Amino acid sequence: MSESTLRRETALAWWRREWVVYAWSFVAGCVAAVIGLRLWNAKLSVPFEYQGDAIASAAHISTVLTQGWFEFEPRLGAPAGEFYYDFPQADNFTLIMAKVVGLFSHDWVVVFNVVFLLGFPLAALTATWFLRTxxxxxxxxxxxxVAYAIAPYHFQRGESHLYLGEYFPVPLAVVVLVWVLRGEALFTRRPGVHPVLAVLTGRGAAVVGITALLATASQYYSVFFLLLLAFAGVVALILRRDWRRFGGAVVAGAVVVVTMLINVAPNLIFQRTHGAALQALERSHGDTELYAFKLAQLVLPWSGHNIGILRRLRAAYDNGYPMISEHPALGGLAAAGLVAAFAVIAYLVLSRLRAGRGDDVVARPWFQNLIALSALTFFAFLLGSVGGISTFISFVTTVIRGWNRISIVMAIMCLGIIGLLIQRGLVWLANRRRAPHRSVAPAWVSLVAAVLIGCIALIDQTPYDASTSLKAAQTSFLGDRAYFASLQKAFPDDATILQLPYIRFPEDSSPNGTLASSELVPFLHTTGIRWTAGGIKGRPIADWPDELEGHSPAQIAALAAAAGMTGILVDRDAYNDGGRALVTGLQALPAVRAVGDESSRWVAFDLRPLASQLRGEVPPSLLDATRRAVIEPVTPYPVPDFQLTTTPKPNPRELWASNKPDSALTLENPRSGTVDGVFSFTVSTVPAVAGPVQLTLPDGSHQTVRLTGGTGSVRLRLSLAPGQSQLRVAIPASGQTVQLGLSNILFTEDATQRFLDRTASAVAK
Structure with missing residues (x-):
């Protein structure tokens, strides 16, 4: 062999090595992300997304960089701090990625963007391994x-659902599912090497690594995997009667469960020590179907399609049909795979009905993989569909509600189905090369097909408005950064600022739809200053600002100053009236002054002059008692007996309803001593009746409330011991609903009332 021939053969061997495929996938995934996101219009120092849950994700990144981990943030939920232990989650791998990226940059914006971008090439890499397998x-x-990396799901989740967007472990987990469904052993060792190395490099180690990674990355994807694993394991057991292989599937599932428990162990320990927070995790049974998907949603073009007519088609569907969920869509390629999966299942059924015909095709290895993927896809479809298996699961638990998110698991399986079918088509084409007039070069045909698929994915799956979204995020972010820079100068580094309105965090919104996560914006743009937003709802130390809003602007300012607040920040966008009543009331107070630059959204007030005035006029003992009453208030919690409903008031707070014959309202006293005060609220019945409504007080005594037109006012003097007490409400007649109007509910401690009486005239001077 000549030297030139040898060099050519060596080069060809290098080109055909498997690692080159993964190198191409990584590069192509990066390029596709750049094109799909229009990154030439982006700035790494500005978030790609700056609204809604993206703010909450960014706050996690910021906390990880400054505090080491996300479970406790002293600058949120002031003055106690934000304890994320009250909202258990096992999605820790994304934050581990943030810590690694944080070794190279301390700017939370840069880390936030880089972690998000890494999801694209990582998804391409793991999908490549799945497809090759x-x-x-x-x-x-x-x-x-690459088509999987730029799935519509990825852009829909974006930085808002950063953890869900890091779905690269999913293809690895699907490989395990295919192994199980095909009856293959999961825990094998690598032959021909040292025993220790055989274990560490065998399939068993891969299974443990994959399942542990999945369980650390996402509790959603972990639950989906466990359900699909149960399906695959049972089917394989029925077909092959191999209990040993079934045991391997059980062990794989156990690794997922144990890893998830390890991830949430700090949360479980915290809640066992401090008790569970009331209302921290509110999920209704109906959410399961509200956040499921429909077949039409999966196969129709997605809402951000580049082709206008297809985008309008999807908009017409979403606007004209109920339950739009989270706009789930597979994309054209994966949707074709879904149709193919249904066709494969139909073929199997028909072939069996025709006395076993088609067995020669079914027995082929490639078709076995096709069957496995089709069966898994079909079961996943049953899980995520409206009224599907997930509905029955919701009878037991509502922790998982976004079942449409299983669509990204279906997407990789559907792309695998399409890949196998195209691959078989190319093999069939190659086998026809014997005819001279049909001679083809299979490698070139594969390359052309691959390029065509890539172009289809870019057109079909990337968002048409990426540049517009980036520009909007930049404008809003830079405007907020400039405003809060002025507040940083106006307040000392150790300032504590009350944010109004209070919006329970997380997963809640103000009456006009402003998300609680948006109230974390001040935290992201400042250093040192502590903010009251972001405390996990369900504990008085987090919910205390809600109790202040039942007072007048002058009383709010006085109580906040007595509680040690340096200032008040009003978010006008979160009020139905643009915050006009509150802002006007605060502006009228002579000892309260507006500070900071002009902003269309935010208005800040300095309470230090008022605090100084109060210290000169109010005895220290009363100030101290008032401070404790404000930041550690007795707080009413209607759950679980009462459910939140709507109210037509211009600025509603809450209206809670129950149709149980005897419903409990929990009153939580977070302090170590007994608290005396007056508890007032309204009670009504639907349909309206004359009453009466029977109340059972925490001390066991009873009180009757007479109703006029179905409504009555309640004013109770209570002495509440530390911890939780219950006020029970009995419905007048069966078939009725009792409502508690919490728009005026208030537990006013005696100390607070004495403080307000003493300062009523002084504050307004």
Whole structure:
């Protein structure tokens, strides 16, 4: 062999090495992300997304960089701090990624963006391994892997659902599912090497690593995997009667469960020590179907399609049909795979009905993989569909509600199905090369098919308005940064600022729809200053600002100053009236002054002059008692007996309803001593009756409330011991609903009332 021939053969061997496929996938995934996100219009120092839950995700990143981990943030939920232990989650891998990226940059914005961007090439890499494992050729595997990386789901989640967007462990987990469904052993060792190395590099180690990674990355994807694993394991057991292989599937599932428990162990320990927070995790049974998907949603074009007519088609569907969920869509390629999966299942059924015909095709390895993926896809479809298996699961637990999110698991399986079918088509084409007039070069055909798939994915799956979204985020972010820079100068570094209105965090909103997560914006743009927003709802130390809003602006200012607040920040966008009543009331107070630059959204007030005035006029003992009453108030919690409903008032706070014959309202006293005060609220019945409503007080005594037109006012003097006490409400007649009007509910401590009486005239001077 000549030297030139040898060099050519060596080069060809290098080109065909498997790692080159993954290198191409990584590069192509990066390029696709740049094109899909229009990153030439972006700035790494500005978030790609700056609204809604993206603010909450960014706050997690910021806390990880400054505090080491996200579970406690002293600058949120002031003065106690934000204890995220009250909202258990096992999605820790994304934050581990943030810590690693944080070794190279301390700017939370840069880390936030980089972690998000890494999700694209990582998804392409893991999808490539999945596709190669099930038998898809190199070029097709790269193209389909990139299509998976830029799935519509990825752009829909964006930085708002950063953890869900890091779905790269999913293809790895699907490989395990295919192994189980095909009856293959999961825990095997690598032959021909040292025993220790055989264990560490065998399939068993891979299964443990994959399942542990999945369980650390996402509790949603972990639950989906466990359900699909149960399906695959039972089907394989029925078909092969191999209990040993079934045991391997059980062990894989146990690794997921144990890893998830390890991830949430700090939360469980905290809640066991401090008790569970009331209302921290509110999920209704109906959410399961509200956040499921429909077949039409999966196969129709997605809402951000680049082609206008297809985008309008989807908009017409979403606007004209109920239950839009989270706008789930597979994308054209994966949607074709879903249809193919249904066709494969139909073929299997028909072939069995025709006395076993088709067994020669079914027995082929590539078709076995096709069957496995089709069966898993079909079961996943049953899980995520409206009224599907998930509805029955919701009878037991409502912790998982966004079942449409299983669509990204279906997407990789559907792309695998399409890849196998295209691969078989290319093999069939190659086998026809014997006819001279049909001679083809299979490698070139695969390459052309791969390029075509890549172009289809870019057009079909990337958002049409990426540049517009980036520009809007930049404008809003830079405006907020400038405003809060002025507040940083106006207040000392150790300032504590009350944010109004109070919006329970997380997963809640103000009456006009402003998300609680948006109230974390001040925290992201300042250093040192502590903010009252962001405390996990369900504990008085977090919910205390809510109790202040039942007072007048002058009383709010006085109580806040007595509680040690340096200032008040009003978010006008979160009020139905633009915050006009509150802002006007605060502006009228002579000892309260507005500070900071002009902003269309935010208005800040300095309470230090008022605090100084109060210290000169109010005895220290009364100030101290008032401070404790404000930041550690007795707080009413209607759950679980009462459910939140709507109210037509211009600025409603809450209206809670129950149709139980005897419902409990919990009153929580967070302090170590007994608290005396007056508890007032309204009670009504639907339909309206004359009453009466029977109340059972915490001390066991009873009181009757007479209703006029179905409504009555309640004013009770109570002495509440530390911890939780219950006020029970009995419905007048069966078939009725009792409502508590919490728009005027208030537990006013005696100390607070004495303080307000003493300062009523002084504050307004």
């Amino acid at each position: 099930v038998g898809v050729g190199r070029a097709l595997a790269v193209a389909l892997a």
